[in-house]
Every structure is written in structure tokens, then in C-alpha cells.
Amino acid sequence: MxxxxxxxxxxxxxxxxxxxxxxxxxxxxxxxxxxxxxxxxxxxxxxxxxxxxxxxxxxxxxxxxxxxxxxxxxxxxxxxxxxxxxxxxxxxxxxxxxxxxxxxxxxxxxxxxxxxxxxxxxxxxxxxxxxxxxxxxxxxxxxxxxxxxxxxxxxxxxxxxxxxxxxxxxxxxxxxxxxxxxxxxxxxxxxxxxxxxxxxxxxxxxxxxxxxxxxPFDAAAQGLEVLVVDTRSSHSHTDGGYGARRSGCEEAAGLLGLPALRDLPVAELDGALGRLPGHLRPLVRHVVTENERVLAAVELLRADRLAELGPLLDASHASLRDDYRVSAPELDAAVDAAVDAGALGARMVGGGFGGSAIALVPVERHDGVVAAVLDAFARKGWTTPRTFTAVPSAGAGRDA
Structure with missing residues (x-):
């Protein structure tokens, strides 16, 4: 819904x-x-x-x-x-x-x-x-x-x-x-x-x-922008795929004797994977490595090294695509086209199975990246995606 x-x-x-x-x-x-x-x-x-x-x-x-x-x-x-x-x-x-x-x-x-x-x-x-x-x-x-x-x-x-x-x-x-x-x-x-x-x-x-x-996050000050690509492909958290992955994570944490997968250090990941059924290993690998990517991203932002986020975004998408298996052809195409056209990094966002991707793009490459994404979708005969630049904005509140 x-x-x-x-x-x-x-x-x-x-x-x-x-x-x-x-x-x-x-x-x-x-x-x-x-x-x-x-x-x-x-x-x-x-x-x-x-x-x-x-x-x-x-x-x-x-x-x-x-x-x-x-x-x-x-x-x-x-x-x-x-x-x-x-x-x-x-x-x-x-x-x-x-x-x-x-x-x-x-x-x-x-x-x-x-x-x-x-x-x-x-x-x-x-x-x-x-x-x-x-x-x-x-x-x-x-x-x-x-x-x-x-x-x-x-x-x-x-x-x-x-x-x-x-x-x-x-x-x-x-x-x-x-x-x-x-x-x-x-x-x-x-x-x-x-x-x-x-x-x-x-x-x-x-x-x-x-x-x-x-x-603080000021992409424009470094000549960058966060481009959002709404693939306009299906997306719903009430379908079973999201819930199945969540329950799989809970099952894996239980088998490992952990309150949650957050408690598994990345240094112990390989050993823990060997104690799990094969179908749970990719889920655990994604969660543990994704947490590490968040911590690495925060350190980069604190040091005002925003332009170095690209590889983390790419690795996040690969993990969501290959380990967590929540990407979709439209998301993969948007990410690949953006990176090929000069984005510093890109990944799907949200629960997956459709929805949107983001790309970290030098401002001077905006038009080329957008054109590449639109062309990739046109060649597949897919619905034309919507694109816009995302700027960190205010949270909820009273307007009047």
C-alpha cells in the first residue's frame, strides 16, 4: 500500500x-x-x-x-x-x-x-x-x-x-x-x-x-550534489520480501546467540558465517558490512571529505544487490548508468524491490549523468524515471 x-x-x-x-x-x-x-x-x-x-x-x-x-x-x-x-x-x-x-x-x-x-x-x-x-x-x-x-x-x-x-x-x-x-x-x-x-x-x-x-552535509560547497533517480518501478513493504529478510536476520542473530546482528564485530564475521545455514549468510554479511560503511561515511563527513563517499555507496549497492537481494533491474541500471557517466558512486535506497537510487555527482556532470540514466531506461523500454537533486532539509513540524 x-x-x-x-x-x-x-x-x-x-x-x-x-x-x-x-x-x-x-x-x-x-x-x-x-x-x-x-x-x-x-x-x-x-x-x-x-x-x-x-x-x-x-x-x-x-x-x-x-x-x-x-x-x-x-x-x-x-x-x-x-x-x-x-x-x-x-x-x-x-x-x-x-x-x-x-x-x-x-x-x-x-x-x-x-x-x-x-x-x-x-x-x-x-x-x-x-x-x-x-x-x-x-x-x-x-x-x-x-x-x-x-x-x-x-x-x-x-x-x-x-x-x-x-x-x-x-x-x-x-x-x-x-x-x-x-x-x-x-x-x-x-x-x-x-x-x-x-x-x-x-x-x-x-x-x-x-x-x-x-x-554537517553541504555537497554544493564541494561542487557535488546528491541526485535521486525515482525508477518508478514497484515498491511495497507490505509484500513478503522485506519481512522475510527481517525474520532471517532475527533467526541468524538467535543462532549466533546475539541480541541483534549489530552485535557481531566485522572481525568475527567470517567465523560466524561458518556457523550459519547457507541461506542466512548473505543477510548477515550485508548487515555487518553495511554498519561498517555507515561508520566510515560518518568519519569522512566529520573530516569534510564528502567526495570520498563514492566507493562506500558503490559497495553498499553491491551488497544490497548480491547479498541482501533487494535490488531490481531498474535500480541496477540506474546505478550502473550513473557511475559510467561520471558519478562518484551510486546505490539503491530504501527497502528495495524497486523505488529509487541515489548518485553522488559532480555538479558539472549533472546533465550527462541524467542523460545516461534516461537513455539506459529508454533502451530497455522502461517507464521514464524522475530525477531531482536532493538537499538536506528540515524535519517535521507545524506550518500554520
């Missing part, structure tokens, strides 16, 4: 999602909303499938956001509408907050309903009207579902007069909505990135301890 309101980056001159959501709320309900909250999508610079293994991740927030215009209701009913690209509103079936249960709501509406369900356990039992608008590309591995859920969580907390002071706790509530209501077994990377990232920084997160460090 992917949420309905988010389809593609905002065209020049198009109102921001917060403005669109507020105007649509007034049009649909005849009154201004009590407030508007929004949350961004994210790109994970490196550190894929490490979050649910208690590992390390290094995301940053995108400028693309999902906004929720909201007002409280006194009848305990949740009413949700989402805006399409043409401005038309799609309304979900109203549902009493008291009746919410996993399986009751499906499709895009499961995401806001799931957040209301998770927050009901925190004493938020009131109803609300929500109108959603966004420009995070849906199904692209850029965390459109979590942008929606985080914005809804802040909106419902705001309507209830509950300050969202502990963003890590909010992230856990959103994870519960995603895992137990929407049925996607994701970790804590996406929610935390959407809520906690800051402008001009990447977020170095130790998922186990929840310690964070805002690491």
Missing part, C-alpha cells in the same frame, strides 16, 4: 503542500483548519536494512513534504480526505476512533487511521477532520508513508494539546501504526528521519541507543 496524496515533486509555481491542504480543508469543511502540520520524505545516504538490526543509519530529510490540515471533532469520528495532483479530494470512509482495529481500514487510509489507533492507546480518543496534500513521490523508496504518518501524528497531538517534545517516542508510535495496523514490518529509520532531521545535515542515528548526531 502507498498513500494517496503523494505522487511527485512539486512543479515550479505550484503551492506548497501546507497551502494546498489548508485551502482544500476550507473548501471541504467551510472553515479554516485549527492548524497545519507537515513532515518530509527522506533519503538514506547509507545504512540500509540496518535499522531493524539495532544498527546505524545516516539519512537526511528531503524538501518534499506531506501536509495535514486538521481540526478536532466532538463526535469521536475520524474523517480523512486526500488531494490528488489535480486538486480533487478523495474521502475515506468515516470511522469512529473507538472502533479502530487492524484490518478495519485498508488502502491509503490505513496510514492515518493506524496513527489514530496507536495514539488512542496514549489517551487521544477524540475525533478529527484531516485533509492531506503532499509531493513526496509515492512508492519510490523515499518514505512517503512515514511522511504521511508523522504529519498525522503531529496533527493529532497538536489538536489534543499534547506537545511533541519527545520525537523519539513519536517515532515509536508511528512505527507501531506502520507495523501493527498498516502491516508493514519496517524499522525506526524512516520515522526518525522524518521527525528529527535538520536542514543542511545528515542524521547519524544509533538505532539501539537512539543517540543522534547532526553531521
Amino acid at each position: 502507498t498513500p494517496g496524496p503523494t505522487s511527485g515533486p512539486r512543479a515550479p509555481g505550484r503551492p506548497a503542500p501546507a497551502e494546498r491542504a489548508s485551502a482544500a480543508f476550507e473548501r471541504l469543511h467551510g472553515t479554516a483548519p485549527a492548524g497545519v502540520w507537515s513532515a518530509p520524505g527522506r533519503v538514506n545516504l547509507i545504512g540500509e536494512h540496518t535499522d531493524y538490526n539495532d544498527g546505524f543509519v545516516l539519512p537526511f530529510a528531503l524538501p518534499h513534504r506531506t501536509a495535514v490540515a486538521a481540526a478536532a471533532r466532538d463526535d469521536g469520528v475520524l474523517r480523512v480526505a486526500t488531494l490528488g495532483d489535480d486538486g480533487s479530494a478523495q474521502r475515506a470512509e468515516p470511522v469512529a476512533v473507538a472502533d479502530l482495529a487492524p484490518g478495519l481500514v485498508d488502502g491509503w487510509a490505513a496510514y492515518p487511521a493506524g496513527v489514530a489507533w496507536a495514539l488512542r492507546e496514549q489517551g487521544l480518543t477524540g475525533g478529527s477532520d484531516l485533509v492531506i496534500a503532499g509531493d513526496v513521490p509515492a512508492g519510490a523508496g523515499l518514505s512517503s508513508s512515514h511522511a504521511l504518518e508523522c504529519a498525522v501524528a503531529l496533527a493529532l497531538l497538536g489538536l489534543a494539546g499534547r506537545p511533541a517534545d519527545d520525537l523519539q517516542q513519536v517515532a515509536r508510535w508511528v512505527q507501531r501504526a506502520e507495523n501493527d495496523f498498516a502491516g508493514a514490518p519496517t524499522g525506526l529509520l524512516d520515522q526518525t528521519a522524518s521527525l528529527c532531521c535538520t536542514e543542511a545535515h545528515v542524521l547519524f542515528l544509533d538505532v539501539r541507543s537512539f543517540t543522534t548526531e547532526q553531521v
Whole structure:
């Protein structure tokens, strides 16, 4: 499932999602909303499938956001509408907050309903009207579902007069909505990135301890950019492939007597692999080496050596492709074309099985890299991918 309101980056001159959501709320309900909250999508610079293994991740927030215009209701009913690209509103079936249960709501509406369900356990039992608008590309591995859920969580907390002071706790509530209501077994990377990232920084997160460090990231100052290639190929965390890999990691950790794969030192990797069934070895190898790549990337950024990230990105993609087996032909083609055209490094991002890739590109090679990627897809007869430059942006918050 992917949420309905988010389809593609905002065209020049198009109102921001917060403005669109507020105007649509007034049009649909005849009154201004009590407030508007929004949350961004994210790109994970490196550190894929490490979050649910208690590992390390290094995301940053995108400028693309999902906004929720909201007002409280006194009848305990949740009413949700989402805006399409043409401005038309799609309304979900109203549902009493008291009746919410996993399986009751499906499709895009499961995401806001799931957040209301998770927050009901925190004493938020009131109803609300929500109108959603966004420009995070849906199904692209850029965390459109979590942008929606985080914005809804802040909106419902705001309507209830509950300050969202502990963003890590909010992230856990959103994870519960995603895992137990929407049925996607994701970790804590996406929610935390959407809520906690800051402008001009990447977020170095130790998922186990929840310690964070805002690491400066200014690619433009070094003549570089992070190019995102949305392959527009299928991507869903509710399918079985993601969950199978997560359960495989948990099984491997159990066989090794470890709380999580994060606890396996890279120096002991080879010996540990020899004690595991063959089908689990590639999963373990990816997680352990990916954690090392995150730590190496952080050291490079702290030393302002951003241009040296390329080999780490390449190694991450190879590991995700060959060991974790979550890449796709479109992702491999985008990565290969970008590197062949002069990118310093490239890799798939997100859960995999489609979605997006990123490339670290010298600014002067931007046009050539984009042309090479588009040509590679055209020669295969695939849907033309979307490309844009990603700049680390602000996390979730109240807009109005």
C-alpha cells in the first residue's frame, strides 16, 4: 500500500503542500483548519536494512513534504480526505476512533487511521477532520508513508494539546501504526528521519541507543550534489520480501546467540558465517558490512571529505544487490548508468524491490549523468524515471 496524496515533486509555481491542504480543508469543511502540520520524505545516504538490526543509519530529510490540515471533532469520528495532483479530494470512509482495529481500514487510509489507533492507546480518543496534500513521490523508496504518518501524528497531538517534545517516542508510535495496523514490518529509520532531521545535515542515528548526531552535509560547497533517480518501478513493504529478510536476520542473530546482528564485530564475521545455514549468510554479511560503511561515511563527513563517499555507496549497492537481494533491474541500471557517466558512486535506497537510487555527482556532470540514466531506461523500454537533486532539509513540524 502507498498513500494517496503523494505522487511527485512539486512543479515550479505550484503551492506548497501546507497551502494546498489548508485551502482544500476550507473548501471541504467551510472553515479554516485549527492548524497545519507537515513532515518530509527522506533519503538514506547509507545504512540500509540496518535499522531493524539495532544498527546505524545516516539519512537526511528531503524538501518534499506531506501536509495535514486538521481540526478536532466532538463526535469521536475520524474523517480523512486526500488531494490528488489535480486538486480533487478523495474521502475515506468515516470511522469512529473507538472502533479502530487492524484490518478495519485498508488502502491509503490505513496510514492515518493506524496513527489514530496507536495514539488512542496514549489517551487521544477524540475525533478529527484531516485533509492531506503532499509531493513526496509515492512508492519510490523515499518514505512517503512515514511522511504521511508523522504529519498525522503531529496533527493529532497538536489538536489534543499534547506537545511533541519527545520525537523519539513519536517515532515509536508511528512505527507501531506502520507495523501493527498498516502491516508493514519496517524499522525506526524512516520515522526518525522524518521527525528529527535538520536542514543542511545528515542524521547519524544509533538505532539501539537512539543517540543522534547532526553531521554537517553541504555537497554544493564541494561542487557535488546528491541526485535521486525515482525508477518508478514497484515498491511495497507490505509484500513478503522485506519481512522475510527481517525474520532471517532475527533467526541468524538467535543462532549466533546475539541480541541483534549489530552485535557481531566485522572481525568475527567470517567465523560466524561458518556457523550459519547457507541461506542466512548473505543477510548477515550485508548487515555487518553495511554498519561498517555507515561508520566510515560518518568519519569522512566529520573530516569534510564528502567526495570520498563514492566507493562506500558503490559497495553498499553491491551488497544490497548480491547479498541482501533487494535490488531490481531498474535500480541496477540506474546505478550502473550513473557511475559510467561520471558519478562518484551510486546505490539503491530504501527497502528495495524497486523505488529509487541515489548518485553522488559532480555538479558539472549533472546533465550527462541524467542523460545516461534516461537513455539506459529508454533502451530497455522502461517507464521514464524522475530525477531531482536532493538537499538536506528540515524535519517535521507545524506550518500554520
